[in-house]
Amino acid sequence: MEADPANGHSMNTDLDIAFAALADPTRRAILSMLLEDDMAVTDVADPFEMSLAAISKHLTILTRAGLISQEKRGRVKWCKLEPDALRAASVWMQGFGQFEPVNLDAFERFLESEFRDGTPDDPRS
Amino acid sequence: MEADPANGHSMNTDLDIAFAALADPTRRAILSMLLEDDMAVTDVADPFEMSLAAISKHLTILTRAGLISQEKRGRVKWCKLEPDALRAASVWMQGFGQFEPVNLDAFERFLESEFRDGTPDDPRS
DNA sequence: AGCATATTCAACCAAAAGGTTGACCATGGA
DNA sequence: TCCATGGTCAACCTTTTGGTTGAATATGCT
Known part of the structure; x- marks a missing residue:
């Protein structure tokens, strides 16, 4: 077992x-x-x-x-x-595939794009 | 159930x-x-x-x-x-790390469009 | 053809998971 | 004090999970 x-x-x-x-x-x-x-x-x-x-x-x-x-x-x-308890599991999964760092990267860009369009209080636009 | x-x-x-x-x-x-x-x-x-x-x-x-x-x-x-199959689980977990009111469905679509064209997201050949 | 290797299938089993119900404790409010 | 509320416990039930074994299937080798 x-x-x-x-x-x-x-x-x-x-x-x-x-x-x-x-x-x-x-x-x-x-x-x-x-x-x-x-x-x-x-x-x-x-x-x-x-x-x-x-x-x-x-x-x-x-x-x-x-x-x-x-x-x-x-x-x-x-x-x-x-x-925080999710961190151990997350770290374990990070061992697989390069997608995780890429994901984090993409996640930031995603957030950024989310804020850019349709958000009234964005200085740029 | x-x-x-x-x-x-x-x-x-x-x-x-x-x-x-x-x-x-x-x-x-x-x-x-x-x-x-x-x-x-x-x-x-x-x-x-x-x-x-x-x-x-x-x-x-x-x-x-x-x-x-x-x-x-x-x-x-x-x-x-x-x-790649870990991605969905990873994305779900990321919703807890950063307390952003993020639209995970939109993030998935975003990722899909990111990876759709010619990206070698497979670590081994 | 005949045999060894690679893998799955089928039947079975024990233990764990996920739910129910009813009784039980603890606390707050009248 | 009495009662309603919040939550857990204990016993029970059914389904799922993770393992076993032995037979079956498929492929390769000689």
Whole structure:
């Protein structure tokens, strides 16, 4: 059952957990929601059609993956995105293909072009 | 079971498949091996302690995720890394790094138009 | 033709994932 | 104090996942 070949490729359990957490569409949707703002568990669960308990489990998985943190204030548990946890996964993916630096480059140009057209407060134009 | 909340967060099945494929350490190790060179199925299986059939299944999963391609030449099936498939996942993750209100769909179209003409975005020949 | 090699297929299995429901604790407010 | 609210726990169920084995298929070699 071991995934560690003889030549020393690592079997990073953190990555297992992170990618597995990201593999579920419900959990990715939750992360997207938290991108806009911190939310209480009940409010996170609201747009979904599954039970609160199910969402609670998803949040536990996201927490264990380090992708969110949960802090209880009063009787409300607030969920907060922890985007830094994506860094390990991102770094791993950077090992593949030169597309990542290119992407970052392209991303900047994309942002720039986004701002240039249709943005009223752009000095140039 | 639906992951599509009312406010329109997407439920991208491609991302499901890609992240799920990446969640397994054996499959990530395979990808790392293929980073160095194209390999036959038997050679991919060699450093692992599991059966050839198991590795064959892993390769099928990676293929379905688009992360590798397989081409049969003679009786040997060659496995080739397809790092472009990581792009969608990478773009999704980048949405969390920088907290820009960025239109990822537009970014995808932008990338497509960038790479459409004659760009050698394949690291190995 | 006959055999070895490369790979997949089919049936099976155990464990993990993702969901449900109902009971249970904790907290805030009347 | 009593009750509604917020959230988790425990038990259970079904489907998926990741592995096994042995047989089957396909190709190459001599």
